[in-house]
Amino acid sequence: MKTDITRRRILAGLGATVAAPAILRATRAYAANPTIKVGFVTPSTGPLAGFAEADDYILEGLRAHFAGGITNNGKTYNIEIIKKDSQSNPNRAAEVAAELILSDEVDIITAAATPDTTNPVADQAEINEVPCITTDAPWQPYFFGRGGNPAEGFQYTYHFFWGLEDIIANFTSLWEGSGVAKKVGGLFPNDADGNAWGDADLGLPKPLAAQGFELIDPGRFQPLTDDFSNYISAFKDAGCEIITGVMIPPDFGTFWSQAAQQGFNPKVATIGKALLFPSAIEALGDRGAGLTTEIWWSPNHPFKSSLTGTSAGDLANGFTAATGRPWTQPIGFKHALFEVVADVISRSDDLDDFEANATAIQSTNISTIVGDVNWANGPVPNVSKTPLVSGQWQKDGDGVELVITNNSHAPQIPVGGDLQLLS
Structure with missing residues (x-):
């Protein structure tokens, strides 16, 4: 992982909502291809578990797609997705986000499914200066619920969804x-x-x-x-x-x-x-x-994946064929979350630098299976709206x-x- 962790970052981590041991990061031992770690926090259990029903199906497809890695500046990077269960509890979401950042040493952290999941994860990421992408929560409780100031925004945390x-x-x-x-x-x-x-x-x-x-x-x-x-x-x-x-x-x-x-x-x-x-x-x-x-998403939405070219209908029908269960709305947004991650990894000027990765998120302009994601369009900093x-x-x-x-x-x-x- 990153070798340039600062004392400010360690102290910020210790001051986070959930106490977690700060870990000094050793130089990454590079294999043939270096690995980018992506954390993913989701409510696999508890009253919000319906939002996570399709997670395993989506992650299985993504891991297969990422098996060959992602190329950045002529170098291929392996992608490791580490999933953590928030248990539908905001305190637990903050706790596992801290684990992903300080113990698993993820390069990018993601989260989805209501402000009870997105907000505590984003707060941990902002405090620890780790790039973060979230979805599946209206933007007002995400942005203003975290004390966001439209004149300033956040530095490391970005969100795409619709608003109130x-x-x-x-x-x-x-x-x-x-x-x-x-x-x-x-x-x-x-x-x-x-x-x-x-x-x-x-x-x-x-x-x-x-x-x-x-x-x-x-x-x-x-x-x-x-x-x-x-x-x-x-x-x-x-x-x-x-x-x-x-x-x-x-x-x-x-x-x-x-x-x-x-x-x-x-x-x-x-x-x-x-x-x-x-x-x-x-x-x-x-x-x-x-x-x-x-x-927010259905098989009839006229969008397709930037990763695979799969249409919304084919992605939904694939879930039903694989599981025997009806499609659900989060299917598209979970897939789109990693479309954005992959796009950021491919474009970052320096994958060993968190600031460069956050800048790559900010400059995203991509058409996904849920519609366009472009943080330059507002309505406030760090938010991109979907239809x-x-x-x-x-x-x-x-x-x-x-x-x-x-x-x-x-x-x-x-x-x-x-x-x-x-x-």
């Missing part, structure tokens, strides 16, 4: 087309996502009000709560016909079951995070059909299928059906 402005635009377009009353019940947990989505200034309240929607927000609930009675009562009293928010699947399952028991039947339910995965919808039984959510559409889980034979019903803010992605109100 895209969620708002898609959700309101979907609701406008439904013809239902503009009274919206908000479900926002006391976590990074919930606090960002419900934030009075940066979240949903102001934009919804500007478009004529009345948001009823009874306040934050603790994740894994077992009683939503007060929320349901508030929504019924206000005459809410729309429900929205951002929740983990177990919390929405609890809310949706109690809503049925207490006679609350909204006409549209559009929930972020909880309704992304087929397994979560199947767990809801018949009441899973008709629910709506954001769609977002929305849609609905609709019955498909004996199961359900996620159908794109609204593409008004990303017309290059085709619609697959019309919105149906909940019965």
Whole structure:
């Protein structure tokens, strides 16, 4: 690994959120080809495990593709990907990120799946001055949740995904087309996502009000709560016909079951995070059909891999053929994460220098299987946006299928059906 570790960097590591022993790095023992180590933090277990369902499939394909190495300035580098499980816990995510940086001595660290994973990993990387690329979390809780200043940005940590402005635009377009009353019940947990989505200034309240929607927000609930009675009562009293928010699947399952028991039947339910995965919808039984959510990636997205030339459809179908399970949205973004990594490795002016690698990330301009990634385009430093559409889980034979019903803010992605109100 790197031979130029500084005292400042060691002290920064000791001052990180999770204490970890600083390790002086010896000169790398070069084999025929030197090795670039890439750390990858993901919630393999816990309530966010749906985000990691396709990890093994994606990593198997990537390792096969990288078997011949990556060429940089005429030299071939082997690629080693080291995966760590965050256990869906931000403290654990910080801990394993510190392990990857200080013990495994990775050259680049990556992470995906909600701010509970991306933020603590990025914080460890920034403190220890290690280049970091993350995805699968709206950019506002990633950037502002870490204390980001748009006038300055971060030096080592970069993120690509969509933002809350895209969620708002898609959700309101979907609701406008439904013809239902503009009274919206908000479900926002006391976590990074919930606090960002419900934030009075940066979240949903102001934009919804500007478009004529009345948001009823009874306040934050603790994740894994077992009683939503007060929320349901508030929504019924206000005459809410729309429900929205951002929740983990177990919390929405609890809310949706109690809503049925207490006679609350909204006409549209559009929930972020909880309704992304087929397994979560199947767990809801018949009441899973008709629910709506954001769609960041699908087999119908008109993009292909810069690594393999594989289309979105072929990547999704390959997962189903290999596992027997339906495609999930993180498939594309996990693959794209390593498209960016490979591009950075191939372009860096000096792979033995962290600053050069961070500069290579900053100058990225690549078309991936999830769309273009280019940090020069903002909206703030260290953030590149990808397109977002929305849609609905609709019955498909004996199961359900996620159908794109609204593409008004990303017309290059085709619609697959019309919105149906909940019965």
